[in-house]
Amino acid sequence: MAFISSTVSFLLFISLSASSSLVSANFYDEFDITWGDGRGKVINPDLLTLSLDKSSGSGFESRNEYLFGKIDMQLKLVPGNSAGTVTAYYLSSKGSNWDEIDFEFLGNLSGDPYILHTNVFSQGKGNREQQFYLWFDPTADFHTYSILWNPQRIIFSVDGTPIREFKNAESTGVPFPKDQPMRIHSSLWNADDWATRGGLVKTDWSQAPFTASYRNFKADACVVASGKSSCGGSAASSAGNNQAWLSEELDNTKQERLRWVQKNYMIYNYCSDSKRFPQGFPPECNVA
Numbered sequence: 001m002a003f004i005s006s007t008v009s010f011l012l013f014i015s016l017s018a019s020s021s022l023v024s025a026n027f028y029d030e031f032d033i034t035w036g037d038g039r040g041k042v043i044n045p046d047l048l049t050l051s052l053d054k055s056s057g058s059g060f061e062s063r064n065e066y067l068f069g070k071i072d073m074q075l076k077l078v079p080g081n082s083a084g085t086v087t088a089y090y091l092s093s094k095g096s097n098w099d100e101i102d103f104e105f106l107g108n109l110s111g112d113p114y115i116l117h118t119n120v121f122s123q124g125k126g127n128r129e130q131q132f133y134l135w136f137d138p139t140a141d142f143h144t145y146s147i148l149w150n151p152q153r154i155i156f157s158v159d160g161t162p163i164r165e166f167k168n169a170e171s172t173g174v175p176f177p178k179d180q181p182m183r184i185h186s187s188l189w190n191a192d193d194w195a196t197r198g199g200l201v202k203t204d205w206s207q208a209p210f211t212a213s214y215r216n217f218k219a220d221a222c223v224v225a226s227g228k229s230s231c232g233g234s235a236a237s238s239a240g241n242n243q244a245w246l247s248e249e250l251d252n253t254k255q256e257r258l259r260w261v262q263k264n265y266m267i268y269n270y271c272s273d274s275k276r277f278p279q280g281f282p283p284e285c286n287v288a
């Protein structure tokens with residue numbers, strides 16, 4: 001009996017340590033407020049707020065560094081007249097050849113639509129913008145913004161609906177983010193020189209402080225510490241792991257949802273901006 005239970009606990013230990021799943025993570029444990037002199041606050045284990053006023057914005061970052069993952073966060077954006085404000089929520093590595101996966105929410109006058117701006121940087125090169133309107137008011141309630149990042153693709157989703165897929169196009173010579181661990185970052189700042197109607201609408205400081213809220217963070221992800229991935233193997237070969245999301249792709253239903261969003265809500269796509277790329281679109285634009 002003692003033998004059996006120690007075997008069971010040994011197996012349990014193996015399966016727990018091989019698992020990368022973090023369920024209902026605690027903001028106190030997972031994040032550090034990195035700037036803003038008290039304007040960023042962990043209110044309770046499942047609520048964090050950032051604020052912006054005329055003197056400063058604020059920001060936080062994850063303590064963990066991740067190399068691949070399925071990462072969900074619920075955000076409720078600055079309500080009312082949020083013109084000029086930008087809430088950025090992204091993954092980023094360090095150094096001059098950094099990788100980055102971006103959501104940026106560009107505020108607007110009351111009743112006018114936010115823009116959800118997305119970008120993907122690999123090896124320090126971005127210029128891969130896609131922008132969307134949302135099919136709901138992102139300030140009225142919390143909504144889930146997710147990044148699925150595996151060695152084959154990056155999928156941006158909103159409330160489970162994919163809005164963008166960036167495929168690994170290394171076969172065409174385009175680097176893909178797959179070697180550099182990234183932290184989660186978020187910040188709320190003033191960008192009224194460009195954010196709203198291209199900078200035409202300025203921040204109305206009489207509405208300050210502006211506040212964005214975060215809850216329900218979930219990372220089913222490979223955490224890298226001292227060069228080792230929690231998914232096993234070296235940081236660079238986590239793909240050997242059997243986590244389903246590590247090879248997840250869009251099924252037919254999700255592909256249809258993606259087309260629905262792109263048809264009805266996408267307002268800018270660098271891959272169709274022929275004025276910007278007179279010599280031809282970047283190679284990843286042609287990967288099926």
Ligand SMILES: *[C@@H]1O[C@H](CO)[C@@H](O)[C@H](O)[C@H]1NC(C)=O
Pocket residue numbers: 106107108109112113114115195196197198
């Ligand atoms: C703000 O509203 C205007 C008018 O509807 C729209 O053109 C613009 O795309 C909206 N969003 C931003 C961030 O400028």
